[in-house]
Structures are given as structure tokens and as C-alpha cells.
Amino acid sequence: MEKAINCLEGSIFKKIESESKKYYEKNEPGHDWNHILRVISLCKKMMKVLGANERVLIPAAFLHDIVCLPKNDPKSSSSSSLASLRSIEVLGSCGFSEIEMINISNAIEDHSYSRGRIPRSLEGKILQDADRLDALGAIGVLRCASVAANMGSSFYNREDFWAESRPYNDKKFMIDHYETKLFKLPQLMNTDWARKEALKRIEFMKLFRSQLVNELDHCVVTSQL
Known part of the structure; x- marks a missing residue:
């Protein structure tokens, strides 16, 4: 049976x-x-x-x-x-x-x-957490770039990478989306398992962003690194 x-x-x-x-x-x-x-x-x-x-x-x-x-x-x-x-x-x-x-x-x-x-x-909570986790980490970097390309957005603001003298605008600049949404996701997770996994994935994204800044010699590297 x-x-x-x-x-x-x-x-x-x-x-x-x-x-x-x-x-x-x-x-x-x-x-x-x-x-x-x-x-x-x-x-x-x-x-x-x-x-x-x-x-x-x-x-x-x-x-x-x-x-x-x-x-x-x-x-x-x-x-x-x-x-x-x-x-x-x-x-x-x-x-x-x-x-x-x-x-x-x-x-x-x-x-x-x-x-x-x-x-x-x-x-519903598990589905929401799983969907949000897939926006983070290495796959999150790729997905964010894909969505930005589909929208016709730039990867970053050349004059003010860190948005020190402008508001974040993730419709225009992909990297702004890290701050406006993605880095906020761990605190919004419904489960401890997803929260811990989200924090691990965000560490990679911060490393990626630091490496990106290091490669952009026309951007000012600030203490936010």
C-alpha cells in the first residue's frame, strides 16, 4: 500500500x-x-x-x-x-x-x-525563504546582473558608486540593489535555517562588491569596504 x-x-x-x-x-x-x-x-x-x-x-x-x-x-x-x-x-x-x-x-x-x-x-514561509535565498550568494550575483541587463540598467554609478551624495536607485544601478533589498533579507527570513544561510551568502556578495571596487580605478574606495 x-x-x-x-x-x-x-x-x-x-x-x-x-x-x-x-x-x-x-x-x-x-x-x-x-x-x-x-x-x-x-x-x-x-x-x-x-x-x-x-x-x-x-x-x-x-x-x-x-x-x-x-x-x-x-x-x-x-x-x-x-x-x-x-x-x-x-x-x-x-x-x-x-x-x-x-x-x-x-x-x-x-x-x-x-x-x-x-x-x-x-x-508559505519556507517557499518565501527559499525564493529569497536564491537572490543571495554567487547565484544572487548572477541573477541580479541578469535582471539588471533585462531592465537596461547600468551595473553601477561611475561618479558615486557608494551613493554618498545621491539616493540609492536600484532601477538605474544594479549594485544599489544590494543595499536597497538584498542585504536586508536575512532579517526578513522566517526560519533560523534560512537566516543563517542568508548571512553566509551575503558574506560572499560583500567580497564580490569589494573586488569590483578594487577593479574600478575611477571609483573612490571608502571606509565602507
């Missing part, structure tokens, strides 16, 4: 994987299928430590970016709500119960940074 149940679970996850993958084919590298697989991997690691409903958490991870508007789109903050609604359509054909679909949809809606929500469920 247990083997039959496991086979059924596996077939459901294969179905949701197949149905969700097509939504990411045209996404820029910061939000593509590889991003989804990394988030799922992080969710599984946290699930082992914290426990969670796999039938809610993993489908939510597969579907959390099926609507992903560009960051410079005025409606970008609505992406998670739109993804939440569209997920119901996908889930309906994959064998999930009504309550499971509601819980999955809620986790997707709650994960967004820009909406500033504390997720309603453990699964």
Missing part, C-alpha cells in the same frame, strides 16, 4: 512539473526553470529540518513564478497574485484536492517580497 501511495505521489509531482515547466521557457535567466529547480532544492532541505506538507510546498515552488512580470513593469508587484490565480487552473488538472489547491495558491501569493506579506502557512 505504501509503495502504491508513493507511486501516486510521484506521478502527481511529475504532472505538475510537466505542466509548470512551459511557463518558464521565455523567462530571463533570473527567473527561469533553473531558478525553480534551485528553489525546490532549498525547499526540500528546509522541509527535512522543519517539516511541511510536501503536496503543498513542492507544487507551490514549481508554480510560484508562472506569472513573472519584468521588474520595471508598473504591475510587477502583482506577479505573485496573478501566479496564484493561474496556479488554480494548472492544479485542477493534476489531481489535487480543493483544500490543497487553496493552500498552494495562498503560499504562492504570500511569497512575494514586494507585497510585504508574512506567509499564512509553514509551507
Whole structure:
């Protein structure tokens, strides 16, 4: 009986994987299928430590970016709500119960940074932490550069790298995003596991930024290094 149940679970996850993958084919590298697989991997690691409903958490991870508007789109903050609604359509054909679909949809809606929500469920909290962790570390450096390129942003402000006499503007300058959002993420994590991992990843990003400044001989290196 247990083997039959496991086979059924596996077939459901294969179905949701197949149905969700097509939504990411045209996404820029910061939000593509590889991003989804990394988030799922992080969710599984946290699930082992914290426990969670796999039938809610993993489908939510597969579907959390099926609507992903560009960051410079005025409606970008609505992406998670739109993804939440569209997920119901996908889930309906994959064998999930009504309550499971509601819980999955809620986790997707709650994960967004820009909406500033504390997720309603453990699964939502794990998904939110996993998605935020994927914005940090070595992969965070790559993703940030990818999103900036997609938006047509510059990597940095040549005249005032550290924003000492200007406000940060992460729509115009990629490196500003480190201060406006990314370095704030550890304190916003829902779980201790994610918070510790976030701090480790940020150490690498600070090293990267220091190396970048060292290579930019026209930038003034200040005590912030």
C-alpha cells in the first residue's frame, strides 16, 4: 500500500512539473526553470529540518513564478497574485484536492517580497525563504546582473558608486540593489535555517562588491569596504 501511495505521489509531482515547466521557457535567466529547480532544492532541505506538507510546498515552488512580470513593469508587484490565480487552473488538472489547491495558491501569493506579506502557512514561509535565498550568494550575483541587463540598467554609478551624495536607485544601478533589498533579507527570513544561510551568502556578495571596487580605478574606495 505504501509503495502504491508513493507511486501516486510521484506521478502527481511529475504532472505538475510537466505542466509548470512551459511557463518558464521565455523567462530571463533570473527567473527561469533553473531558478525553480534551485528553489525546490532549498525547499526540500528546509522541509527535512522543519517539516511541511510536501503536496503543498513542492507544487507551490514549481508554480510560484508562472506569472513573472519584468521588474520595471508598473504591475510587477502583482506577479505573485496573478501566479496564484493561474496556479488554480494548472492544479485542477493534476489531481489535487480543493483544500490543497487553496493552500498552494495562498503560499504562492504570500511569497512575494514586494507585497510585504508574512506567509499564512509553514509551507508559505519556507517557499518565501527559499525564493529569497536564491537572490543571495554567487547565484544572487548572477541573477541580479541578469535582471539588471533585462531592465537596461547600468551595473553601477561611475561618479558615486557608494551613493554618498545621491539616493540609492536600484532601477538605474544594479549594485544599489544590494543595499536597497538584498542585504536586508536575512532579517526578513522566517526560519533560523534560512537566516543563517542568508548571512553566509551575503558574506560572499560583500567580497564580490569589494573586488569590483578594487577593479574600478575611477571609483573612490571608502571606509565602507
